[in-house]
Amino acid sequence: MTAPKPFREHLAAHLTLGLPLIGSHMAQMAIGMTDTIMLGWYDVEALAALVLANTFHMVLFLFGSGFAFAVMPLVSAAAEQGDDTRVRRVTRMGLWISAGFALAVLPLLWFSAPLMKLMGQEATLAEGAQTYLRIMGWGIIPALAVMVLKSYLSALERARVQLLVVIAAAVANAGINYLLIFGNFGAPELGIRGAALASLAVQVISVLVLALYAVNRFPAHRLFHRIWRPDWEALREVAAMGWHVGLTVLAEVGLFSFSAILVGLLGTVPLAAHGIALQIASISFMVPLGMSNAATVRAGRAFGRGDAPALRQGALAAFSLGLGWAALAVVLFLSVPALLVGAFLDPAEPLRDEILAVGRGLLLMAALFQLADATQVIAVSLLRGMQDTRVPMMIAASSYWLIGAPAAWVFGIALGLGAQGVWLGLVLGLAAAAAMLGTRFWRSSGALTTA
Incomplete structure (x- = not known):
């Protein structure tokens, strides 16, 4: 050994x-x-x-x-x-x-x-x-x-x-x-x-x-x-796993599309601020996304040779890097929100001040979901490396559509908190997914260790 x-x-x-x-x-x-x-x-x-x-x-x-x-x-x-x-x-x-x-x-x-x-x-x-x-x-x-x-x-x-x-x-x-x-x-x-x-x-x-x-x-x-x-056997295997992964991705993308529809009900200024804040958050998300791809590969290799300690150590490395970047993004979003949002706006734009005001609030919410988003994407990718896709699909769908989407409507529309309320719903959905997917990975990898 x-x-x-x-x-x-x-x-x-x-x-x-x-x-x-x-x-x-x-x-x-x-x-x-x-x-x-x-x-x-x-x-x-x-x-x-x-x-x-x-x-x-x-x-x-x-x-x-x-x-x-x-x-x-x-x-x-x-x-x-x-x-x-x-x-x-x-x-x-x-x-x-x-x-x-x-x-x-x-x-x-x-x-x-x-x-x-x-x-x-x-x-x-x-x-x-x-x-x-x-x-x-x-x-x-x-x-x-x-x-x-x-x-x-x-x-x-x-x-x-x-x-x-x-x-x-x-x-x-x-x-x-x-x-x-x-x-x-x-x-x-x-x-x-x-x-x-x-x-x-x-x-x-x-x-x-x-x-x-x-x-x-x-x-x-x-x-x-x-x-x-x-090759019908391989085709069925790829199709089954791909169907689960595709629906998992679609569930998250659908949640963000739904959030745009809700913010659109609030008017032009909130929707413009939403688009800008989402673009900034998406750029930051590319780092944990790239690390999650690496996590899938490294976990897949460890899983392929039955090396449970390497699987868990690799997972700690992936989480450390992804969450380390997310923490830096949180500091940036909280320190200079006006600078980040303002970079997307013409100085002569008549609605600039209103968009900046809403955008600053949304970046506060984005700072909250950076950690949750990094955690959930790395956790689901590690599970994918272990060829575990069916239950993660159900976790994602329930987190985003039974928790995130209703919460976005309740806080943003029903309670009148506006665009920030909608984003609070996103935070709750992503946090639920992060908690459940992370728990499933550590339990599954622990079971592999004791097998």
Whole structure:
């Protein structure tokens, strides 16, 4: 039996894997912000249509990404056991089911305008969003394949290549946007269609680069050898776990979307402050999110070799890093809230002072949920590494929709506490999830120790 590693080695391992993943998440956010800024410069109506299209697309994309996330712990455990055949089987079926999901939802993207109108969106915006989605919607096929390959490479602890590819994609996206949105250097001026073509091109290029890297770096896996042949056992395994993970992600995303609807009932100023505060909190969240991805991989490897002490020590490292960052974010949010919110506002904006006042209060709430959010995302990722996804799905759904959503309505609307009350509901939902998921992980890993 090998001696347990010192705690500092677990910290170093999580940082080595987690930092490139954090950078990758940040670069991915930069792509979305670039689209928003460039279309905002081009035309405000086109920007509004883009926001609507991305909101519609993101729900489907995040749900479909559950199958890619399921690949990560399965490949981690198989790689630790030296089972190249199983690595190939689950990754290939991850690609299969992701492609199947993409094709199944493609009609929803193609005929999105009628659906958006049914949800009360203005006809002009709905048609503009559909124009974007009829081009970019095809990108959900390579985009989900990218997610599968990123999970595969993360599980094999090859995160740096992902960072380089996403950075290159962000630069390429900005360049193609500059050409096709505005019609520069002789290119056609396509507006929102240009942004859609840029996104589609970047997704196609990204999946090709990652696939070529995977084939050349890991030839023993024979990843695409006879890829057309079904493997029903592996397909069912990935589908079952991916379904649980997808619903878990959807439950949290749905809670935040619900909070936006509630704040929208309160007026323009609270909604603007909500959007800004959420953007700031989302940027901060990329750090614990990257660490949680590393936690899934490290937990998957420890679980694959049955090393319970390493699993728990690695978990302590992941929680230490994630919560350490969250504590720094709390200090920042409490120290300079006006500076952070003000960075998103034009100094000449007539409503600036009102938005700043609401935004400061929301960042106080954001400071509270930084710790809860970091805890729950790391705990659910550790459980995912142990291939435990069904109960965490139920915990997430009940925490967010039986506690968080009702509390947001009660405090924000019924009791009249406004946007801060809505965010207090978010804090309670996230805290409940953090407590229950954390408890389940420590109990499960303890049972593994005594087994």
